Amino acid sequence: MLKIENIEKSFGQLKAVNGVSLEIEKDDIFGLIGPNGSGKSTLFNIISGFYRKDKGEIYFDGERIDDLLPNQIVERGLCRTFQVSRAPERMTVLENMLLAAKNQVGENPLNALLKRPMVERSRKKNLKKAKELLSELDLFHLKDEYSGNLSGGQKKLLALGRIFMLEPKMVLLDEPTAGVNPTLTNNILKGMQNLREKTENSFFIVEHDMGVISDVCRKVFVLNSGEILAEGSPEEIQQNDKVLDAYLGRN
Amino acid sequence: MPIANFTIYLFTMFGIYALFAMSLNLQVGYAGLVNFGQVAFFALGAYTSALLVVKAGLPIAVGIIAGMLASGFFGCLLAWPTKSLKSDYWAITTLAAGEVIRLFALNEKWLTEGPFGVMNIPQPLEGLIDKYYNIFYFIFVLIVVAVVYMLLSMLTDSPFGRNLKAIRDAEDLSKSLGKNTQKIKVQVMAIGGLVAGLAGAIFAHYMVYISPENFRPLETFLIWGMIIVGGRANNRGAILGAVVIQTFYVSTRFVGNYVPIGSDLMSAARMIVIGLLMVSFLIFRPEGLLRERKKTYPDEV
Ligand SMILES: Nc1ncnc2c1ncn2[C@@H]1O[C@H](COP(=O)(O)OP(=O)(O)OP(=O)(O)O)[C@@H](O)[C@H]1O
Ligand SMILES: [Mg+2]
Numbered sequence A: 001m002l003k004i005e006n007i008e009k010s011f012g013q014l015k016a017v018n019g020v021s022l023e024i025e026k027d028d029i030f031g032l033i034g035p036n037g038s039g040k041s042t043l044f045n046i047i048s049g050f051y052r053k054d055k056g057e058i059y060f061d062g063e064r065i066d067d068l069l070p071n072q073i074v075e076r077g078l079c080r081t082f083q084v085s086r087a088p089e090r091m092t093v094l095e096n097m098l099l100a101a102k103n104q105v106g107e108n109p110l111n112a113l114l115k116r117p118m119v120e121r122s123r124k125k126n127l128k129k130a131k132e133l134l135s136e137l138d139l140f141h142l143k144d145e146y147s148g149n150l151s152g153g154q155k156k157l158l159a160l161g162r163i164f165m166l167e168p169k170m171v172l173l174d175e176p177t178a179g180v181n182p183t184l185t186n187n188i189l190k191g192m193q194n195l196r197e198k199t200e201n202s203f204f205i206v207e208h209d210m211g212v213i214s215d216v217c218r219k220v221f222v223l224n225s226g227e228i229l230a231e232g233s234p235e236e237i238q239q240n241d242k243v244l245d246a247y248l249g250r251n
Numbered sequence B: 001m002p003i004a005n006f007t008i009y010l011f012t013m014f015g016i017y018a019l020f021a022m023s024l025n026l027q028v029g030y031a032g033l034v035n036f037g038q039v040a041f042f043a044l045g046a047y048t049s050a051l052l053v054v055k056a057g058l059p060i061a062v063g064i065i066a067g068m069l070a071s072g073f074f075g076c077l078l079a080w081p082t083k084s085l086k087s088d089y090w091a092i093t094t095l096a097a098g099e100v101i102r103l104f105a106l107n108e109k110w111l112t113e114g115p116f117g118v119m120n121i122p123q124p125l126e127g128l129i130d131k132y133y134n135i136f137y138f139i140f141v142l143i144v145v146a147v148v149y150m151l152l153s154m155l156t157d158s159p160f161g162r163n164l165k166a167i168r169d170a171e172d173l174s175k176s177l178g179k180n181t182q183k184i185k186v187q188v189m190a191i192g193g194l195v196a197g198l199a200g201a202i203f204a205h206y207m208v209y210i211s212p213e214n215f216r217p218l219e220t221f222l223i224w225g226m227i228i229v230g231g232r233a234n235n236r237g238a239i240l241g242a243v244v245i246q247t248f249y250v251s252t253r254f255v256g257n258y259v260p261i262g263s264d265l266m267s268a269a270r271m272i273v274i275g276l277l278m279v280s281f282l283i284f285r286p287e288g289l290l291r292e293r294k295k296t297y298p299d300e301v
Helices: A040-047 A070-075 A093-100 A109-114 A116-136 A152-166 A182-199 A210-216 A234-239 A241-248 B003-030 B038-054 B060-083 B087-107 B133-157 B159-169 B171-176 B181-207 B217-230 B235-258 B263-284
Strands: A002-011 A014-024 A029-033 A055-060 A078-080 A170-174 A202-206 A219-224 A227-232
Touching (some): A002 A040, A014 A040, A029 A040, A029 A210, A040 A078, A040 A170, A040 A202, A070 A078, A070 B171, A093 A116, A093 A152, A093 B159, A109 B133, A116 A152, A152 A170, A152 A182, A219 A234, A219 A241, A227 A234, A227 A241, A234 A241, B003 B038, B003 B133, B003 B217, B003 B235, B038 B060, B038 B087, B038 B217, B060 B087, B087 B217, B133 B159, B133 B181, B171 B181, B217 B235, B217 B263, B235 B263
Parallel strands (some): A029 A202, A029 A219, A078 A170
Antiparallel strands (some): A002 A014, A002 A055, A219 A227
């Protein structure tokens, strides 16, 4: 479904991503792990169109996407969250959810003025969905709070909520549980699995917590200094010598 | 000027500047596009309408609409460089763009009469209403302000308005949710341009005479003062700010009658005071008189 071939990206002298190739299939959860600075976020930024690759090709659903803009990539059903959560300062949690709904009639200014009944209908539909999702994520009581005022963990949950509104085919999550307490982490994982059951989409997640990785991922890629060091099931990865040296450490 | 006439003049100016300030508020307050060249739109609206009516003999309504379209189109053009420029560089671009329009009006005498300006600009229905013309024009402006206020509120309350705030507060988030932020910026600059062009055209037909002097960068400074004092991302705030700043600006003219200072000194002092007012607001009440309202959704589900 997502196919990455030989992607390279440098920042000045630094080769942040150095010839990465990998493939992600439909309807499953994949992990991406690696030491700090190994290029995980950079790779996500390239896939989602926020950075331009120097070399290589990316295909999604058979279509080449590495020269598309971020919004064009989202339109094709591939979206991402950020490692540092984005939370608009003066938009409420509920507005954040509504923002994410796709193809809203009233996003076109002329429609907003002239097609009021249609705008109203789509607003009601999205509002209902947003409120249901917020309840599922345990954020409903915060619906009228400015998202800028949420805690770090709550922002991560909200990021997931927005993704659920968007209903993409594939999601890249950059450290969805970092800094989140165990209960919320459970919420996030549950939410992820719920969404997958409903829509058969796939997830590609960056995660430092090996427990989470073992729980949810079918396959894991290990990145080190911009290169794929190993790939395999979580068990295989945890026994791989190179991975133990570079990242997990031995005890 | 008798006091009654003066009051009507003042209120008409409130209306014209309210339109002008609302247009800036849409771009700056809602979309976070720091535009220092807004006077260009005002000037384009004013000159386009005045010249089409005076020189080409077109009906005033056509002139006003053409003025709006010219400004709207200029907005699209000006939005283009946001694609590649960082926001502070873009702000400088807008400042320059504002001056370019004024300098064009000043130098292209074949078209604009240069520093002499455009004179004898016709007024709508001027033959029909004699005695109370200024009251008529005030009511006309009032209706325009009401309509524009309603339309802008509909826009800012809509998903389009929500997209604007998202661009302002977290542009890369908007992109990550599939928003074509570049297109939205073009749209918002065009809409702001339409409104500012309308304000300019109405100004021209009210003043009957316009010259490049009317369109100095100072005008942009004044409407910035209006949205800083009145409050950003709040259309009522823009109107209130227009009233406050305009009252202050116009009434200080009379200070000269009581305090013996020269008119040069007076106009400089007046700008200093407005500048101080803006700075104090930014420090002590940064959200302005009317703060941005939190958008909540009554429990329907
Ligand atoms: N925009 C940028 N400009 C310059 N250098 C960058 C930029 N983005 C990333 N880098 C560099 O690229 C390298 C890889 O960074 P990246 O953020 O991809 O790492 P990561 O694997 O996500 O790390 P972490 O686990 O800490 O999030 C780092 O050395 C980083 O400093
Ligand atoms: Mg990272």
